[in-house]
Amino acid sequence: MSDGSENITAMMRTLGEAAKDAAATLARTSTETKNVALRAAAEAMRADTKTLIEANAQDIEAARARGMTDALLDRLALDPARGESIAAGLEAVADLPDPVGLKIDEWKRPNGLRIGRVRVPLGVIGIIYESRPNVTADAGCLCLKSGNAAILRGGSESFHSSRAIHATLVQGLKVASLPEACIQLVPTRDRAAVGEMLTMVDYIDVLVPRGGKSLVARVAEESRVPVLKHLDGICHVYVDGAAEADMAESICLNAKLRRTSICGAAETVLVDKAAAAEILPQLVKSFLDAGCEVRGDAETRAVDDRVIVANSEDWDAEYLDAIIAIKTVDGVDEAIAHIDAHGSHHTDSIITEDKEAAERFLDRVDSGIVLHNASTQFADGGEFGMGAEIGISTGKLHARGPVGLEQLTSYKYVVHGSGQTRS
Numbered sequence: 001m002s003d004g005s006e007n008i009t010a011m012m013r014t015l016g017e018a019a020k021d022a023a024a025t026l027a028r029t030s031t032e033t034k035n036v037a038l039r040a041a042a043e044a045m046r047a048d049t050k051t052l053i054e055a056n057a058q059d060i061e062a063a064r065a066r067g068m069t070d071a072l073l074d075r076l077a078l079d080p081a082r083g084e085s086i087a088a089g090l091e092a093v094a095d096l097p098d099p100v101g102l103k104i105d106e107w108k109r110p111n112g113l114r115i116g117r118v119r120v121p122l123g124v125i126g127i128i129y130e131s132r133p134n135v136t137a138d139a140g141c142l143c144l145k146s147g148n149a150a151i152l153r154g155g156s157e158s159f160h161s162s163r164a165i166h167a168t169l170v171q172g173l174k175v176a177s178l179p180e181a182c183i184q185l186v187p188t189r190d191r192a193a194v195g196e197m198l199t200m201v202d203y204i205d206v207l208v209p210r211g212g213k214s215l216v217a218r219v220a221e222e223s224r225v226p227v228l229k230h231l232d233g234i235c236h237v238y239v240d241g242a243a244e245a246d247m248a249e250s251i252c253l254n255a256k257l258r259r260t261s262i263c264g265a266a267e268t269v270l271v272d273k274a275a276a277a278e279i280l281p282q283l284v285k286s287f288l289d290a291g292c293e294v295r296g297d298a299e300t301r302a303v304d305d306r307v308i309v310a311n312s313e314d315w316d317a318e319y320l321d322a323i324i325a326i327k328t329v330d331g332v333d334e335a336i337a338h339i340d341a342h343g344s345h346h347t348d349s350i351i352t353e354d355k356e357a358a359e360r361f362l363d364r365v366d367s368g369i370v371l372h373n374a375s376t377q378f379a380d381g382g383e384f385g386m387g388a389e390i391g392i393s394t395g396k397l398h399a400r401g402p403v404g405l406e407q408l409t410s411y412k413y414v415v416h417g418s419g420q421t422r423s
Contacts, residue, residue: 008188012196015151016203018181019124023149026182027121031098033176034145038094041141041172045087048168052083055164056133063131063157071261071321076131076157086137086165090172093141093387099406100147114416119409121147123205126197127390128153128219130211133161138388139208140169140183146408151204153186153193155211198223208403210391213318228399228407230391232318233263234344235376238335238361239283240352241274247373248275248351249283255349255375257290261320263392264347264379268315268325270335273299276328284326292322299328315342332357336364343367345394347379368394368401 381389386404
């Protein structure tokens with residue numbers, strides 16, 4: 001092993017040891033103290049917005065020099081409005097109920113034992129994420145409020161931005177007299193640090209990867225630490241034969257174009273052949289007029305010669321850009337089959353006035369979030385009233401959908417007796 005590798009290993013073990021100690025402190029920290037830290041961090045964020053924007057400018061300049069696409073630059077970019085949104089997000093989490101210590105259930109056995117199930121922190125959570133620097137704040141504040149220590153490893157693209165955000169979180173911890181190790185940021189861009197996190201079973205209790213398919217796949221395949229997976233967002237909108245045309249157009253455009261770079265952005269629109277004659281021409285025109293590239297099947301191409309031929313890869317693509325794939329299907333069952341074959345179990349929506357079709361779709365589409373007559377862009381913890389989120393879990397164990405405060409806790413059984421012994 002090289003000296004450099006030895007140094008990375010030693011550094012990560014130091015972070016891990018400090019995180020374990022901090023987690024023990026946080027597990028018994030009052031809600032009031034945690035909220036003081038979060039609100040002080042929000043104040044620090046607002047007071048030092050200039051530093052944040054300057055740090056982000058360094059990242060943007062470097063990303064442009066590497067040829068980063070406009071869509072990915074949008075994920076990376078910060079401005080005063082986004083800085084304020086981050087600060088407001090910290091305060092929103094402070095306002096949420098603290099899940100730690102919450103009694104989920106309680107019952108009494110015939111032998112007199114009183115058994116309760118109580119929420120407890122997971123311990124130390126490692127978060128590995130890519131270009132979006134706001135994840136530094138979202139992950140840090142959610143872990144803190146749920147009583148978990150956090151080890152954050154942001155992407156190299158957002159290195160300076162994440163450091164600036166982390167500095168405000170540390171200021172909040174200091175104000176609340178909490179250990180700075182409650183929220184630690186890995187201080188290197190060296191990818192060896194990620195490899196170390198995947199093996200830190202003695203220090204990290206759960207890993208949360210948030211980024212592209214290659215990152216999540218690597219973490220899921222190589223990690224010896226349990227993983228909450230946030231896979232790619234291949235999200236669909238299905239326009240049923242009983243859809244209201246204006247509503248369908250409005251939702252489809254919003255689902256794709258409100259922000260193309262987020263994981264809840266629609267990538268494929270499926271149109272029922274029963275509605276195609278009425279809805280498809282105007283829908284395609286609206287996308288194209290809005291500057292969105294349309295890739296479609298034969299039926300879609302027939303309504304506008306500007307539509308590009310969709311190949312088999314388009315049905316499995318997460319564009320994260322102003323590109324939409326459109327395909328006609330024969331009713332709700334074929335739409336469900338397409339989503340099952342090509343979706344990522346993230347978020348899918350049906351537009352219809354047919355209650356039976358809606359219930360069939362909501363019941364049979366196996367995704368973390370399913371919607372009826374609403375945009376996929378609502379796939380967001382904040383929109384669910386959960387404050388911030390670490391990501392959208394596409395797995396099925398422990399947590400699914402938006403991962404907020406409650407999903408960052410486990411539970412233990414607390415049993416009260418009066419001298420009972422077991423025969």
